[in-house]
Amino acid sequence: MNAVNHMGFIVASYAAAVAIVGVLIAWVILDYRTQRLRLADLEMRGVTRRSAPARSEPAKEQAKEKT
Amino acid sequence: MAIADLANPTRFLKFANRTIPWLSGLTVLVFAYGIDQAMLAPDDYQQGATVKIMFLHVPSAWLGMLGWGVMSVAALGTLVWRHPLADVAAKAAAPIGAAFTLLCLVTGSLWGRPEWGTYWVWDARLTSELVLLLLYLGVIALWRTVEDPSRAARAAAILTLVGAVDLPIIKFSVDWWNTLHQGSSVFRVGGSTIDSSILVPLFIMAVAFTLLFFTLHLAAMRNEILRRRVRTLRLMQASAVS
Numbered sequence: 001m002n003a004v005n006h007m008g009f010i011v012a013s014y015a016a017a018v019a020i021v022g023v024l025i026a027w028v029i030l031d032y033r034t035q036r037l038r039l040a041d042l043e044m045r046g047v048t049r050r051s052a053p054a055r056s057e058p059a060k061e062q063a064k065e066k067t
Numbered sequence: 068m069a070i071a072d073l074a075n076p077t078r079f080l081k082f083a084n085r086t087i088p089w090l091s092g093l094t095v096l097v098f099a100y101g102i103d104q105a106m107l108a109p110d111d112y113q114q115g116a117t118v119k120i121m122f123l124h125v126p127s128a129w130l131g132m133l134g135w136g137v138m139s140v141a142a143l144g145t146l147v148w149r150h151p152l153a154d155v156a157a158k159a160a161a162p163i164g165a166a167f168t169l170l171c172l173v174t175g176s177l178w179g180r181p182e183w184g185t186y187w188v189w190d191a192r193l194t195s196e197l198v199l200l201l202l203y204l205g206v207i208a209l210w211r212t213v214e215d216p217s218r219a220a221r222a223a224a225i226l227t228l229v230g231a232v233d234l235p236i237i238k239f240s241v242d243w244w245n246t247l248h249q250g251s252s253v254f255r256v257g258g259s260t261i262d263s264s265i266l267v268p269l270f271i272m273a274v275a276f277t278l279l280f281f282t283l284h285l286a287a288m289r290n291e292i293l294r295r296r297v298r299t300l301r302l303m304q305a306s307a308v309s
Contacts, residue, residue: 013119042300
């Protein structure tokens with residue numbers, strides 16, 4: 001009886017957890033992709049750090065995608 | 068690799084790239100086991116089935132506080148040693164800690180309605196937890212307001228250390244004031260008052276949430292290092308053009 005009465009609150013709590021954690025995970029993944037693409041774009045244009053190798057992995061991957 | 072080697076951002080990125088997939092896999096496995104055990108746990112004699120909300124509420128409350136604890140240690144690293152990875156760690160932890168604090172407040176509210184008859188009361192524990200969320204939002208806003216990362220880091224570090232005062236207030240609010248929120252029942256002198264049939268799944272869920280926190284924190288730190296590299300390269304590009 002108690003479980004049935006309160007099922008809505010329990011389900012809402014787990015749904016909130018999935019939503020909040022889901023947004024966090026999506027934010028981390030999308031941010032990573034964005035930063036890698038930006039780095040690759042800059043390196044493609046020849047803008048590199050002095051300590052970096054001539055062409056980094058993200059730049060190579062993007063070059064492959066474009067060809 | 069020695070821990071001191073991780074202070075170098077390039078080495079840290081290599082470490083993060085290697086560690087994140089394993090940590091993610093372990094987090095999924097522990098969560099699967101934890102949720103299974105939480106669903107199999109018996110109803111509490113007083114709370115009934117709503118005790119299942121505690122398997123989310125309690126770990127998220129701990130992690131909200133852990134997040135600010137991580138930021139406080141990092142703030143010392145920024146102010147005392149001026150270590151570049153310290154403010155990366157602090158900045159990356161803020162949104163994650165804020166999310167867990169929000170989850171704590173939401174699940175606590177959803178538990179409070181059937182058990183207390185209300186979603187919210189201005190009780191010392193609830194209010195100090197809400198203050199923690201506002202502190203998180205304040206420090207995130209501060210990071211976004213100041214464009215120069217090193218200046219933003221120093222300002223955010225001071226706010227973080229001032230805000231750390233809220234952590235003992237949250238912890239001891241139930242002892243210092245007469246609150247509607249229950250007193251300590253897990254970590255207390257004389258041992259836990261919770262039956263092992265509920266305590267064990269609670270600990271498994273706490274481990275799962277902690278693994279999730281550190282996986283996300285490591286990934287967010289990696290993102291922040293890359294963001295700073297992008298910023299540096301754009302500044303180099305702009306100075307080359309002008």
